[in-house]
Amino acid sequence: MCFPAKIINFNHILMGKLFGSSLAQKLVMALAGFFLILFLLVHLSINLLLLGDNPETFNRAAAFMSGFWLVKIFEVVLIGGLLIHIIMGITLQIQNWIARPTRYKKRYPSQTSFFSKYMIWTGGIVFIFLFIHFLNFWFVRLGFVEGDHHNFYGMAHQLFSYMGYNIIYWISFLILGFHLHHAFQSAFQTFGLNNRKCTPVIKTIGIIYSILVPLGFALIPFVIYFFK
Amino acid sequence: MKITLDIWRQKSPNDKGKFVRYELDGVSKEMTFLEMLDYLNDKLIKAGDEPVAFDSDCREGICGTCGLFINGRPNGPVKGITTCQLNMSVFKDGDTITVEPFRAKAFPVIKDLIVDRSSFDKLIQSGGFISVNTGAAPEANSIPIKKEIAERAFDAGICIGCGSCVAACKNASAMLFVSAKISQLALLPQGQTEAKERVRTMIREMDRLGFGNCTNTGACEAECPKEISLWNIAKMNREYYKATLG
Ligand code: HEM
Ligand code: SF4
Ligand code: FES
Numbered sequence: 001m002c003f004p005a006k007i008i009n010f011n012h013i014l015m016g017k018l019f020g021s022s023l024a025q026k027l028v029m030a031l032a033g034f035f036l037i038l039f040l041l042v043h044l045s046i047n048l049l050l051l052g053d054n055p056e057t058f059n060r061a062a063a064f065m066s067g068f069w070l071v072k073i074f075e076v077v078l079i080g081g082l083l084i085h086i087i088m089g090i091t092l093q094i095q096n097w098i099a100r101p102t103r104y105k106k107r108y109p110s111q112t113s114f115f116s117k118y119m120i121w122t123g124g125i126v127f128i129f130l131f132i133h134f135l136n137f138w139f140v141r142l143g144f145v146e147g148d149h150h151n152f153y154g155m156a157h158q159l160f161s162y163m164g165y166n167i168i169y170w171i172s173f174l175i176l177g178f179h180l181h182h183a184f185q186s187a188f189q190t191f192g193l194n195n196r197k198c199t200p201v202i203k204t205i206g207i208i209y210s211i212l213v214p215l216g217f218a219l220i221p222f223v224i225y226f227f228k
Numbered sequence: 229m230k231i232t233l234d235i236w237r238q239k240s241p242n243d244k245g246k247f248v249r250y251e252l253d254g255v256s257k258e259m260t261f262l263e264m265l266d267y268l269n270d271k272l273i274k275a276g277d278e279p280v281a282f283d284s285d286c287r288e289g290i291c292g293t294c295g296l297f298i299n300g301r302p303n304g305p306v307k308g309i310t311t312c313q314l315n316m317s318v319f320k321d322g323d324t325i326t327v328e329p330f331r332a333k334a335f336p337v338i339k340d341l342i343v344d345r346s347s348f349d350k351l352i353q354s355g356g357f358i359s360v361n362t363g364a365a366p367e368a369n370s371i372p373i374k375k376e377i378a379e380r381a382f383d384a385g386i387c388i389g390c391g392s393c394v395a396a397c398k399n400a401s402a403m404l405f406v407s408a409k410i411s412q413l414a415l416l417p418q419g420q421t422e423a424k425e426r427v428r429t430m431i432r433e434m435d436r437l438g439f440g441n442c443t444n445t446g447a448c449e450a451e452c453p454k455e456i457s458l459w460n461i462a463k464m465n466r467e468y469y470k471a472t473l474g
Contacts, residue, residue, distance in 0.1 A: 005349065020472070021431050021432060021435055021468075022429055022431070022434070022435050022441040022442075023465060023468045024472065025441070026441060027465075027469065057309055061282075092441045092443075094401035095440060095441055096376065096398070096400070096401075096441055098333065098402070098438070098440075098442030099333050099334070099399060099400040099438055100331055100332055100333065100399070100400040100440065103331070104328055105234070105247065105326060105328060106300040106326040106328070107300045108300030108301040108305075109299070110445075110447045110451065111395065112445050112446035112447050112449075112450050116443060116444065116445040116446070117445060119443060160337060182444075185444075186443070186444040188463060189444045189458065189461065190444065191465070191467075192462045192463070192465035192466035192469065193463075194458065194459050194462030194463075195459070215246065219232075
């Protein structure tokens with residue numbers, strides 16, 4: 001065998017067992033997903049500054065976010081986490097489709113979590129939104145796309161004055177809410193945390209989070225479009 | 229009462245298979261679901277047709293061989309029972325009942341409604357042994373176990389290996405079954421010596437056999453005839469992290 005074949009087990013890669021086992025993959029995915037959940041809180045608090053009348057506050061926050069070295073490291077981890085989450089999600093899903101080659105003719109909709117059945121689709125829609133989002137902001141900063149990266153405040157206000165963009169934005173966050181509704185509590189189950197005391201609390205926090213955070217994001221273009 | 233049955237017929241593992249419709253008159257509410265199938269087979273044999281192949285053994289909910297996918301769910305519409313414990317009294321005159329084999333890559337169809345569940349045997353074998361002395365039954369009180377732990381282990385231990393969890397799961401995942409075995413032994417002192425090795429090999433075997441990956445939908449827990457809890461899956465996750473990371 002040639003050299004790389006010795007370090008990389010191609011058989012494992014083909015079987016999608018890059019990280020050793022399905023459980024290990026799931027853990028990595030849940031960790032990455034949970035990291036994204038925490039990041040969304042930071043992101044939301046910065047976005048809320050857009051509602052202020054002073055562009056400086058937001059632009060300074062945005063500049064701080066892009067200038068500070070710790071944030072730079074954080075950014076790499078964040079993008080890495082997102083990629084890992086997506087790649088793991090898709091591989092696991094493909095294996096799951098393969099695991100049931102013949103479908104049932106009749107399927108009773110089980111009483112269990114509704115959104116848990118559509119994670120790959122809600123995730124996919126969130127992915128499409130993220131692509132548009134990166135096109136708008138992140139790629140501008142990297143210089144891939146034209147725009148003024150010193151004035152994200154202006155850019156955001158401009159985008160939010162288009163109803164078409166707002167509709168895409170609102171739908172995306174509704175779908176993200178669906179994704180998070182299952183994702184939040186699912187991550188804790190994957191971490192192995194499940195007991196009579198904590199689980200009901202986790203589920204409640206998950207529901208509150210999956211409603212309030214997307215709602216918070218959605219509120220910003222609403223206020224800008226109708227009241228500014 | 230009169231029942232219409234849509235039953236999966238497949239001559240052999242490689243046959244394509246199809247649904248065949250049977251109109252069955254004279255079904256009584258007192259029959260169990262399997263007795264109704266026996267009754268159908270009686271009629272088929274008398275008419276010179278091939279009877280519908282299905283599995284059963286104990287017919288009292290303890291062996292786990294009988295599982296069928298009835299009207300879109302394992303073991304039919306009643307919660308917490310096996311297929312053999314399902315009674316025809318839950319159906320009405322004129323009902324149409326769809327009967328399918330459990331579907332999973334790891335459970336290939338052998339004939340009609342019978343699937344090969346030897347992948348579960350392989351999983352159990354991969355779990356290995358526990359180190360206890362053989363011979364006379366040990367004194368029950370020599371190893372004290374807290375009541376709560378004993379109950380948890382018992383709740384996991386009642387899994388009958390029927391495969392309803394795999395059948396119900398949208399990912400055809402065997403996590404509930406494997407976790408019931410793992411956590412039963414991991415909870416008890418007798419299972420400690422091999423605990424790490426056991427969880428590692430059983431997970432490896434589970435992946436190798438082609439079961440899907442758990443996405444915590446909870447369909448398994450909802451359809452399990454023994455109502456094995458998702459708690460066991462979380463426990464198994466912890467055991468696995470301990471065995472691989474720690
Ligand atoms: C901001 C964006 C996102 C966040 C915060 C997020 C968060 C999460 C979390 C915490 C889980 C639960 C993981 C587990 O229990 O194992 C999850 C599951 C999942 N995510 Fe995401 N996700 C995001 C975007 C995406 C994207 C873009 C995709 C794919 C294209 C995706 C696909 C999936 C899939 C398929 C699952 C189900 C796997 C499972 O439940 O085990 N997600 N997500
Ligand atoms: S966990 Fe429940 S559904 Fe799965 S094999 Fe055991 S008894 Fe059957
Ligand atoms: S035949 Fe034994 S459980 Fe149904």
